[in-house]
Structures are given as structure tokens and as C-alpha cells.
Amino acid sequence: MLVDIQSMTKTDRRAGNFLQSGAALLEFAVLLPLLVILLFGLVEFGRALLQENTLTKAVTTGARYLARMPNLMTPPPHCDPGTGWAAAVAQAEALIEKDNAGAGNVILPGLDGEGTITFDGAWRNEAVSVSGSTVYINVCVIEVEAVTPFVSMSGDSLVPFFQLGPVNLTARAEERYIGE
Template sequence: MISEPTRPEAWGREHGAAAVEFALLLPLLVLLLFGIVEFGLALHRHQVLATASREGARAGIRQTVPRPTAGDIQQAARNVLTQAGVAGASGVVVTGAGGASGTDLIVTVETPYRFFVLPSTVPGLRGPVMLRSRTVMKHE
């Protein structure tokens, strides 16, 4: 006859260990998840700003008569921001609009970005973070 292996009595006291470990690690896992989501949203916003500054610069370097003005370039950048759903862009700064062929045109787009969940847990993220993108192109 085969007998059952004997179990030490300590095995019976470990039933809740996995639940306790999970309860200890759950806040860290949730914080990591929210961090990934929030930094992904910030990266997306930065990519929209980069696209807006590129489109503004591209609109400004075209060889047209009359040459695009700073207002035309700003409007091209703001159109991209509007299409992407970015409201409240604090600034589209244009330097070198209407310049001679071969000179630099600089378009800078910036907007504040406020994290949603992380500021309550990470002290360094309490205020808004200024996201900025700068594009330099030569006039055609």
C-alpha cells in the first residue's frame, strides 16, 4: 500500500501569502500602468507639436508670390493643432518669415501639458510641463 507523503504543518499557514503579496504590489503596478499611459499621452502631444512646427515651416519656405507672412505660418501651425484636438497652444513663434532664399526660417510651437494622475503621487509633476518643438528650414 502506498502511503501519502506527510506535509509539514507550516504548509497550512501559507494560504493567504499570495493575496498579501498581491496587495503589496498592486499599488506599484497601478502606478506603473498610469505612468506608461500618461507619458504616452505626453509623447503624443509632443509629436503633434512637432508636426505643427514642421507644417508651419513648410508653409513658410515655399517660393510663392507674395511670400508667406508670419501670420500665414502661424495659421498653418494652428490648423494642425486644431485638427489634432490640441486646444490652448500658448505660442507659435516665427522667426525669419519672408526671408531671402537660403536664409533660415524658425518655427517654435509650445504648449503646457498637465499630467492627470501622477501629480498626486510624484511631487515633481505638480505643475504643468511646457512641451516645445522647434523646426528650422531654409527658404527655397
């Protein structure tokens, strides 16, 4: 039986709308938790990227600081720690952990407690182009690496309501030792 909408009375049309009432609210109620999880997941992912960027900049700053410290390493090809290695590494670690060398606020939660910062000196045989020919020279290199757990706003997980496990942020930097 075909129904002509034009011939329906107002009362008949309202009865048809009554069958649809509440459908939008039900759909919204079903989708709301998914939208909230998506929103918090995006916010936490953005925070993780920001903290990764902050950690990378801090590690690079610490490596540059060590690369310019005098008497830090013996000349190549050995590149062993010199007389000022321990004191310079302690200052570089404070520079990486805090926003000021020696004092200040911790730049990332977890970096001063559970996080690890490692320093190493090594030598490399680098190729340098001089007047069209390749020359190999020995250089000392400072390597710095930091690993810290990501501290989420919603607990231990990156996405709320899902236990994805801990997320570690890692940054690594390498600078040629100049020793001004």
C-alpha cells in the first residue's frame, strides 16, 4: 500500500515522526565514548610529541656543551676521558634534566627520577674532501643519549581506557669534540 504524503493529515505525519524521536540521542550516546577516547588520544599523542621534541633539544644542548669544554678528552686517536670529564658530565646532566645548568625546574616529568642519561666519548675516522681529493682524519665525538618514561595525563597509558603499556621517549645526539 502506497501512502501519499500530501494527503496525510498533520496528525498522521506527527505519528511517523514519533517513531524517529530519540534516534539521534541514542546514536550520540553510542558515539560519545568513542569521540572522548579519540579526543584524549589525540591530546596525549600531541603531548608525547612535544615531550619528545623537548628531550631531543635538551640532549643536543648537553652534547654541544660537552663538545666545547677544554681538557675534556685526550687527542685522537684515543679520545679517552680527560681531567675535566667527570665535572663536565655532571654539569651537562644538570643542563639536560633542568632548564638551567645546576638549578631550575625539571624540563620533563620522570627525567630526573626514572630516566637515564648516558655520555660517551669515541673517535671516528671521518672522510673530508680537500681540493677535490678525499682525506681521512681522526676526530673525537661526544655521544649523549637520554631515555625517560612518558608521563600521561590519564595514568600509565597513552590512550585512556586502553592499557597499551609504558611508552619511553628516547633522544640521541652526537657532536664533534672541539674543546675550545
